[in-house]
Amino acid sequence: MKKKITIVDIANHLGITPSAVSKAFSDHPRISDKTKKAVRQAAEQLGYHQNTLATGLRRGRSGLIGVLVPGIHFSFFSTIIKAIEETLSEKGYSVIISQSRDQLAKEIRQLDNLMKAQVEGVIASVSLETNNSAHFQKICKRIPVVLFDRTLRDLEVSKVVVDDYMGSIKAVDHLVEKGYRRIAHIGGLSHVEPFRIRQEGYRAGMQKHGLEILEGYEQSSKLTVADGESIMNDLLKLPSPPDAIYAASDLPAYGVIKCLKERGIAVPQEVGVVGFSNEAYTEMVSPTITTLEQHSENMGLIAAKSMLEQLQHQYDDKEYVPQQSTLTPKLVIRESSNRK
Amino acid sequence: MKKKITIVDIANHLGITPSAVSKAFSDHPRISDKTKKAVRQAAEQLGYHQNTLATGLRRGRSGLIGVLVPGIHFSFFSTIIKAIEETLSEKGYSVIISQSRDQLAKEIRQLDNLMKAQVEGVIASVSLETNNSAHFQKICKRIPVVLFDRTLRDLEVSKVVVDDYMGSIKAVDHLVEKGYRRIAHIGGLSHVEPFRIRQEGYRAGMQKHGLEILEGYEQSSKLTVADGESIMNDLLKLPSPPDAIYAASDLPAYGVIKCLKERGIAVPQEVGVVGFSNEAYTEMVSPTITTLEQHSENMGLIAAKSMLEQLQHQYDDKEYVPQQSTLTPKLVIRESSNRK
DNA sequence: TGGAATAGTTCAAACGTTTGAACAAAGATA
DNA sequence: TATCTTTGTTCAAACGTTTGAACTATTCCA
Numbered sequence: 001m002k003k004k005i006t007i008v009d010i011a012n013h014l015g016i017t018p019s020a021v022s023k024a025f026s027d028h029p030r031i032s033d034k035t036k037k038a039v040r041q042a043a044e045q046l047g048y049h050q051n052t053l054a055t056g057l058r059r060g061r062s063g064l065i066g067v068l069v070p071g072i073h074f075s076f077f078s079t080i081i082k083a084i085e086e087t088l089s090e091k092g093y094s095v096i097i098s099q100s101r102d103q104l105a106k107e108i109r110q111l112d113n114l115m116k117a118q119v120e121g122v123i124a125s126v127s128l129e130t131n132n133s134a135h136f137q138k139i140c141k142r143i144p145v146v147l148f149d150r151t152l153r154d155l156e157v158s159k160v161v162v163d164d165y166m167g168s169i170k171a172v173d174h175l176v177e178k179g180y181r182r183i184a185h186i187g188g189l190s191h192v193e194p195f196r197i198r199q200e201g202y203r204a205g206m207q208k209h210g211l212e213i214l215e216g217y218e219q220s221s222k223l224t225v226a227d228g229e230s231i232m233n234d235l236l237k238l239p240s241p242p243d244a245i246y247a248a249s250d251l252p253a254y255g256v257i258k259c260l261k262e263r264g265i266a267v268p269q270e271v272g273v274v275g276f277s278n279e280a281y282t283e284m285v286s287p288t289i290t291t292l293e294q295h296s297e298n299m300g301l302i303a304a305k306s307m308l309e310q311l312q313h314q315y316d317d318k319e320y321v322p323q324q325s326t327l328t329p330k331l332v333i334r335e336s337s338n339r340k
Numbered sequence: 341m342k343k344k345i346t347i348v349d350i351a352n353h354l355g356i357t358p359s360a361v362s363k364a365f366s367d368h369p370r371i372s373d374k375t376k377k378a379v380r381q382a383a384e385q386l387g388y389h390q391n392t393l394a395t396g397l398r399r400g401r402s403g404l405i406g407v408l409v410p411g412i413h414f415s416f417f418s419t420i421i422k423a424i425e426e427t428l429s430e431k432g433y434s435v436i437i438s439q440s441r442d443q444l445a446k447e448i449r450q451l452d453n454l455m456k457a458q459v460e461g462v463i464a465s466v467s468l469e470t471n472n473s474a475h476f477q478k479i480c481k482r483i484p485v486v487l488f489d490r491t492l493r494d495l496e497v498s499k500v501v502v503d504d505y506m507g508s509i510k511a512v513d514h515l516v517e518k519g520y521r522r523i524a525h526i527g528g529l530s531h532v533e534p535f536r537i538r539q540e541g542y543r544a545g546m547q548k549h550g551l552e553i554l555e556g557y558e559q560s561s562k563l564t565v566a567d568g569e570s571i572m573n574d575l576l577k578l579p580s581p582p583d584a585i586y587a588a589s590d591l592p593a594y595g596v597i598k599c600l601k602e603r604g605i606a607v608p609q610e611v612g613v614v615g616f617s618n619e620a621y622t623e624m625v626s627p628t629i630t631t632l633e634q635h636s637e638n639m640g641l642i643a644a645k646s647m648l649e650q651l652q653h654q655y656d657d658k659e660y661v662p663q664q665s666t667l668t669p670k671l672v673i674r675e676s677s678n679r680k
Numbered sequence: 681t682g683g684a685a686t687a688g689t690t691c692a693a694a695c696g697t698t699t700g701a702a703c704a705a706a707g708a709t710a
Numbered sequence: 711t712a713t714c715t716t717t718g719t720t721c722a723a724a725c726g727t728t729t730g731a732a733c734t735a736t737t738c739c740a
Contacts, residue, residue, distance in 0.1 A: 004400075004482075006726055017690055022728060030688060047478065049455040053402055054726035057393045057695045060344075063457075064436075071422060078418035082411060085439055089450070094436050094457050096404075099425055110429070115389040117403075117434050138387065142344075254624060281621040284594060346696055357720055362698060370718060394696035397725045 005048045013042050025050070056118065065093050065307060066114035068124040070102045070150075075279055076296050077125065080148065083300025084123060091308055093120075104129040111135055119143065121307045125150045128222075131191055144310035144320075148303045151193050158310065159324045160303045162294040164194045167329035168201025169208070171246045171274045171292060174331055176209045178339055180244035180272045184217040186231055186256070187248045195220075198248045198276065214240055223248060228255020236263070243271055244337070250275035250282050253289055257336060272337040276329075287335035295327050302327075345388045353382050365390070396458065405433050405647060406454035408464040410442045410490075415619060416636050417465065420488065423640025424463060431648055433460075444469040451475055459483065461647045465490045468562075471531055484650035484660075488643045491533050498646045499664045502634040504534045507669035508541025509548070511586045511614045511632060514671055516549045518679055520584035520612045524557040526571055526596070527588045535560070538588045538616065554580055563588060568595020576603070583611055584677070590615035590622050593629055597676060612677040616669075627675035635667050642667075 007025075011018040016035065024031045024039035042048075056062040065088055069077040085095045096117055100107035107127045114122055121144040124136075133152040136145060140157050148160040175183050185202040188195030199218065206213050216238050221227035228247060232255065235241055247253040253275030260267050267273055267287050275282060275291040282289035302325050313320040347365075351358045356375065364371045364379035382388075396402040405428055409417040425435045436457055440447035447467045454462055461484040464476075473492040476485060480497050488500040515523050525542040528535030539558065546553050556578050561567035568587060572595065575581055587593040593615030600607050607613055607627055615622060615631040622629035642665050653660040 004726090008726075018726085019691075019728075020689060022726095023689090026728080028729095030686095032688060035688080047482075049452070049458075051397075051458055051726050052456050053393045053397045053458050054695090055728075057391075057397055057697090057725090058727045058729090060695070062393055072412065072425070073415065073419045073422040075413065075415060075418070078415070079413045081437070082413040082439065085412070085437060086441075089438060089453070094438070094453060096434050097421070097425060097437050098429060098434070099422065101426075112389065113429070113434060116392045118389075118391055118393050142387075281624050284621050285624045286626040344696090348696075358696085359698075359721075360719060362696095363719090366698085368699095370716095372718060375718080391696050394725090395698075397695090397727090398697045398699090400725070 004051075005046045006051065007048075009046060010039060010042045010048060013046065014038055062118040062120055063093055064096055064117055064119045066096050066098065066111075066117070066119035066122045066124075068098050068100060068107065068110055068114065068122060070125065070127050071099050072097060076149075076277060076294075079296040080125075080300035080303070083297045084304045087301055087304035088308070100127040100130075102128040104131075108135045111139060115139060115142075120311060121145065123148065123303050123307055126152060128189060128192055144307060144314065146303045146306050146310070148299055149194060153193065156322055158306045158322045160299050160306065160327070161194065161324065162292075162299070162327045162329045164197040164329070165201035165204070167276065167292045167294075167331075168198050168246070169205045170329070170331045171276075172202060172205025172209065174290070174333065175244045175246065175272055175274060175337060176211070178268070178272060178337055180337075181211060182214065182217075182240060182242045183211065183244045183246055184214075184235055184242035185219065185246050185248070186223075186228060186252045187218065187220045188223050190220055195248050202246060214238070214242075217242060221252065223252050225251050225255040225258070228252030229259040230255075232256040232259040236265075244273070245271065246274045248276050250277045250279040250289060250291055253291065253336070254281070254285060257285070257287065257289065268335065268337050268339040272339065274337050278332055282332075283334060290334045290337040291332055292329040293332050294329050299327060344391075345386045346391065347388075349386060350379060350382045350388060353386065354378055402458040402460055403433055404436055404457055404459045406436045406438065406451075406457070406459035406462045406464075408438050408440060408447065408450055408454065408462060410465065410467050411439050412437060416489075416617060416634075419636040420465075420640035420643070423637045424644045427641055427644035428648070440467040440470075442468040444471075448475045451479060455479060455482075460651060461485065463488065463643050463647055466492060468529060468532060484647060484654065486643045486646050486650070488639055489534055493533065496662050498650065498662045500639050500643045500646065500667070501534065501664065502632075502639070502667045502669045504537040504669070505541035505544070507616065507632045507634075507671075508538050508586070509545045510669065510671045511616075512542060512545025512549065514630070514673065515584045515586065515612055515614060515677060516551070518608070518612060518677055520677075521551060522554065522557075522580060522582045523551065523584045523586055524554075524575055524582035525559065525586050525588070526563075526568060526592045527558065527560040528563050530560055535588050542586060554578070554582075557582060561592065563592050565591050565595040565598070568592030569599040570595075572596040572599040576605075584613070585611065586614045588616050590617045590619040590629060590631055593631065593676070594621070594625060597625070597627065597629065608675065608677050608679040612679065614677050618672055622672075623674060630674045630677040631672055632669040633672050634669050639667060 007018045007021045011021045024036045072078050098110040123146045133155045145157040151159045187199045190196045219231045245256050253273050275289050278291045278293040282291045310320050347358045347361045351361045364376045412418050438450040463486045473495045485497040491499045527539045530536045559571045585596050615629050618631045618633040622631045650660050
């Protein structure tokens with residue numbers, strides 16, 4: 001392909017030095033307007049693109065931010081990344097994405113790659129396998145780190161999460177209000193922060209209403225549709241099967257409904273179902289699913305802003321105190337739990 | 341934050357020169373195994389990360405690939421990006437994502453940013469507003485470009501698309517086979533390649549079966565759920581309303597079904613519906629939607645591979661002839677069209 | 681008319697790495 | 711013993727940019 005145009009080419013073209021060109025671009029006061037205009041025009045004409053590798057090297061700032069998530073094909077993550085990219089690109093940063101595929105080893109490797117790429121900060125949601133924070137501990141000493149949703153308890157960095165505890169309480173409150181009493185919970189793997197907390201909230205909610213959590217009412221799984229189906233199947237075999245399910249995610253909630261429909265059990269009349277996340281399909285399926293909106297777009301926005309703030313602090317050489325932003329989930333009441 | 345560790349630090353630490361360290365890392369044959377081992381150990385100990393800005397600058401290769409899409413929150417794009425990231429990161433490339441938000445101006449700006457970041461190639465799907473290819477013409481002279489799905493006709497670069505024409509024919513064939521005759525089409529904006537071709541395929545399919553396209557049977561829209569609903573409403577007002585709808589996307593197909601359900605018109609008994617894309621929800625809603633699988637993951641994989649191939653050719657200084665990969669869409673028959 | 685101030689530029693070093701050439705020391709060859 | 715190889719390293723320049731200091735005209739003021 002064609003050779004790259006550099007600042008030197010422009011300088012030669014105009015018969016001035018590269019440094020004059022550089023200064024013209026950065027609007028240096030000592031460069032004449034005439035020169036600035038000429039430089040800009042020559043740049044346009046020659047098809048010049050500032051080389052941010054060189055700039056970054058010289059200035060010690062790459063203009064790159066790394067985003068690390070389990071997988072971008074999950075709508076929750078892609079929505080967040082959308083917001084992150086929009087916010088950061090507006091401030092002149094480029095976003096490098098990388099996926100852990102929910103594997104710790106891959107997460108470590110990807111983190112290392114991001115460091116090599118000289119990212120100025122990392123925004124991440126950890127993998128399901130991540131049970132220690134050593135790899136993050138290392139990097140958060142060097143650059144700002146913001147964790148969202150799936151965070152690490154022992155890592156002192158800024159975090160953005162939804163109030164999962166409160167979300168669970170809202171879900172249980174709602175189900176109780178609708179007359180359900182034997183409420184079971186389909187949780188995720190409990191070493192993952194949000195799932196642990198959702199379960200705790202479920203317990204607290206039940207206790208608040210003086211309801212007993214019967215043997216077998218607390219299930220945990222990988223939260224797929226199939227998990228929801230098979231767990232519901234098992235739950236129905238219990239001596240006293242539940243009359244409502246609160247699932248820690250929408251996919252198993254859908255699985256539960258599928259199972260119930262197949263067995264001719266009416267939702268919400270006989271069994272109520274509540275999910276978590278407010279994925280797009282929850283209002284498309286039938287019955288539509290009651291769920292907790294976790295404001296993912298907002299989450300991305302806040303994570304990005306927090307990162308920008310930290311970078312600014314660092315630049316100003318001010319100390320930054322990590323802070324946790326907690327979003328309040330909103331209960332979206334739909335058909336699956338809304339019986340009269 | 342802490343200062344960066346460089347190759348120089350390692351050199352000083354070991355009492356050798358930076359260049360020896362560099363050669364040790366790249367496994368230079370003239371460096372002793374003892375030194376290599378020592379270097380690696382010191383690197384680990386000091387927490388060294390190779391600075392790819394510097395490497396990239398020196399070698400004229402950034403190791404960065406830009407991906408430009410209308411928006412990553414669309415599952416079609418996020419699935420593709422997932423595959424692209426996986427494929428490219430395996431070969432040591434990092435992926436920078438950027439979004440056009442379906443705006444031409446933003447697309448141009450983002451493309452410029454990617455060039456500044458010195459990406460070695462760009463994989464893109466153009467915005468809805470993109471009606472000329474000038475901005476792409478410029479960059480594809482400098483670096484490899486791969487376009488997917490929403491391509492540009494007059495741009496001679498490698499492309500990955502599904503055979504939209506064939507997809508439409510399959511959809512029409514299927515509907516005809518099921519006994520539908522008055523088939524209408526809800527298309528997208530026709531200056532966008534895939535939508536134009538889907539419409540052409542629809543026409544060809546109708547003609548093939550000797551079916552007439554009645555006045556008002558060809559609609560175009562932005563393909564939202566609401567568009568599907570309102571267009572279906574209008575179609576029902578026609579003197580001879582259609583008995584089947586082939587929509588260029590799943591969202592309007594769902595809208596169509598929603599509208600029909602509300603009016604008590606049976607799907608598929610009275611009206612058949614076929615969508616396009618095989619989005620996850622098409623098999624969750626009721627009735628499940630017949631649609632065309634466009635193999636998005638595969639598309640990302642092929643786009644990434646095509647990029648790698650071009651980069652390799654460029655590296656070997658061989659000529660590369662742009663090629664178009666066409667995936668055959670697969671008709672996934674579900675309830676919405678499957679009447680007896 | 682001399683000196684200072686100002687404007688517009690050039691100079692040179694630096695960012696962290698790579699890489700071919702040069703070099704020194706040791707061993708092998710004749 | 712002189713020369714050639716081989717091994718392991720150092721040297722120096724380069725990638726494209728930025729930036730404070732230095733330099734040279736030109737203008738200004740008294």
